[in-house]
Amino acid sequence: MTNALQLSVPDGVPFIDFSREIDFPVADVFEAHRNPELIVQWLGPRGMEMEIDHYDFITGGSYKYTHTGPDGVPYDFTGIFHTVRENEFAIQTFEFSGYPDVVSIESISFEDLGNGRTRLSGRSVYPTQEARDGMASSGMEGGMSEGYDRLEELLATRTQETTAQEAS
Amino acid sequence: MTNALQLSVPDGVPFIDFSREIDFPVADVFEAHRNPELIVQWLGPRGMEMEIDHYDFITGGSYKYTHTGPDGVPYDFTGIFHTVRENEFAIQTFEFSGYPDVVSIESISFEDLGNGRTRLSGRSVYPTQEARDGMASSGMEGGMSEGYDRLEELLATRTQETTAQEAS
Numbered sequence: 001m002t003n004a005l006q007l008s009v010p011d012g013v014p015f016i017d018f019s020r021e022i023d024f025p026v027a028d029v030f031e032a033h034r035n036p037e038l039i040v041q042w043l044g045p046r047g048m049e050m051e052i053d054h055y056d057f058i059t060g061g062s063y064k065y066t067h068t069g070p071d072g073v074p075y076d077f078t079g080i081f082h083t084v085r086e087n088e089f090a091i092q093t094f095e096f097s098g099y100p101d102v103v104s105i106e107s108i109s110f111e112d113l114g115n116g117r118t119r120l121s122g123r124s125v126y127p128t129q130e131a132r133d134g135m136a137s138s139g140m141e142g143g144m145s146e147g148y149d150r151l152e153e154l155l156a157t158r159t160q161e162t163t164a165q166e167a168s
Numbered sequence: 169m170t171n172a173l174q175l176s177v178p179d180g181v182p183f184i185d186f187s188r189e190i191d192f193p194v195a196d197v198f199e200a201h202r203n204p205e206l207i208v209q210w211l212g213p214r215g216m217e218m219e220i221d222h223y224d225f226i227t228g229g230s231y232k233y234t235h236t237g238p239d240g241v242p243y244d245f246t247g248i249f250h251t252v253r254e255n256e257f258a259i260q261t262f263e264f265s266g267y268p269d270v271v272s273i274e275s276i277s278f279e280d281l282g283n284g285r286t287r288l289s290g291r292s293v294y295p296t297q298e299a300r301d302g303m304a305s306s307g308m309e310g311g312m313s314e315g316y317d318r319l320e321e322l323l324a325t326r327t328q329e330t331t332a333q334e335a336s
Contacts, residue, residue, distance in 0.1 A: 012180060082248050093259075103259050103273060123295060
């Protein structure tokens with residue numbers, strides 16, 4: 001797979017860095033991060049049911065959503081958007097209800113690679129080394145990897161629908 | 169001075185930790201962090217003029233303020249409050265206009281020590297080691313130290329005024 005998730009978990013510092021190329025234009029990739037109706041279709045690992053309480057992907061906005069696994073256990077996630085610049089950049093906070101007050105801050109860049117391709121890259125910064133290590137060993141890599149695969153599948157479906165509409 | 173600022177700048181990790189005891193009750197110390205009319209009287213080093221655009225010290229709120237030094241140069245600061253719990257705890261983001269998109273996340277605990285005393289303690293987490301090192305060498309320690317001295321002076325003035333009102 002050419003567009004595999006690149007995840008970096010450096011020793012001794014509380015960061016997790018990622019990079020993932022996407023075979024779709026930056027405006028489509030950004031819209032899939034902004035529009036709650038799209039987000040519920042891709043964010044997180046396969047097999048999770050996602051329910052959004054609110055998701056205001058704008059500077060100063062906030063979000064809350066719940067992932068529920070096959071076992072019926074719900075996981076709540078909350079945060080606020082410090083910065084959102086369309087088709088370009090965002091910074092948000094991130095808190096999992098299982099670790100209250102352990103809040104990370106995450107940046108994400110949307111880079112136009114030309115030819116209808118996009119590179120996502122970003123850094124998550126944790127308030128302790130232990131929180132970073134715990135997150136890195138929690139299955140995060142698999143969940144992110146599956147999420148971005150689902151994002152590409154979603155964008156492929158939408159592109160097919162648009163093409164079909166234009167042809168009809 | 170018994171209530172000196174304790175600042176920790178650990179090697180190799182992007183944290184700055186602080187602790188500062190205050191000779192006033194936790195409700196007064198919290199109010200001085202919440203009320204913009206009080207904040208402008210103490211936040212930051214002496215000699216800075218502070219102007220608040222907005223300061224909503226509540227969960228999901230945001231802030232923007234400007235410090236202007238004796239040379240007339242303005243410095244803008246912006247952020248959002250991820251969590252605010254009255255008399256207890258807050259987490260906020262922090263961005264200085266001189267370093268756009270370099271956003272730190274800061275926690276602060278308000279601890280009731282009894283006998284009308286409070287301990288403030290917290291951690292600032294930076295998105296790179298370089299950003300942490302730059303902040304630590306920017307005169308931050310002196311600015312914070314002066315700010316907390318000013319906070320105690322402000323609370324002493326307010327206590328005197330309250331006492332005078334009650335006596336009259």
